[in-house]
Amino acid sequence: MGDANPNLELFSFTLSSGKLEKAAEEVEYVAEVVEKVAITTEKVSEEVANNLPGNGKLKEAALIVEHLSSVAASDAQLAENIIHKANDLKEDVEELEKMVKPVVDRIGHVKHVD
Numbered sequence: 001m002g003d004a005n006p007n008l009e010l011f012s013f014t015l016s017s018g019k020l021e022k023a024a025e026e027v028e029y030v031a032e033v034v035e036k037v038a039i040t041t042e043k044v045s046e047e048v049a050n051n052l053p054g055n056g057k058l059k060e061a062a063l064i065v066e067h068l069s070s071v072a073a074s075d076a077q078l079a080e081n082i083i084h085k086a087n088d089l090k091e092d093v094e095e096l097e098k099m100v101k102p103v104v105d106r107i108g109h110v111k112h113v114d
């Protein structure tokens with residue numbers, strides 16, 4: 001390990017992964033698409049259910065699809081919210097790293113002088 005500072009290594013590890021950021025962007029995109037498809041499916045299945053007579057199996061199936069679509073849209077929105085919170089956290093950690101780095105560098109320098 002040598003001169004490496006474990007505190008800065010932790011920050012660097014957390015922030016340096018461009019692959020994680022790319023994956024988060026892709027997950028967010030997929031969540032947005034899932035949400036749009038689910039909302040459209042929910043609306044269509046609701047309309048189909050409203051236009052079917054009685055309480056038959058087909059109407060019941062349309063209502064189930066409507067409900068499942070609603071749940072999928074909600075879950076996709078939750079996934080998007082989590083991704084946004086993770087991005088906020090990343091930005092906070094980057095700001096913290098900027099504030100802490102000079103202090104950690106100074107402490108590391110003092111250790112090497114002793």
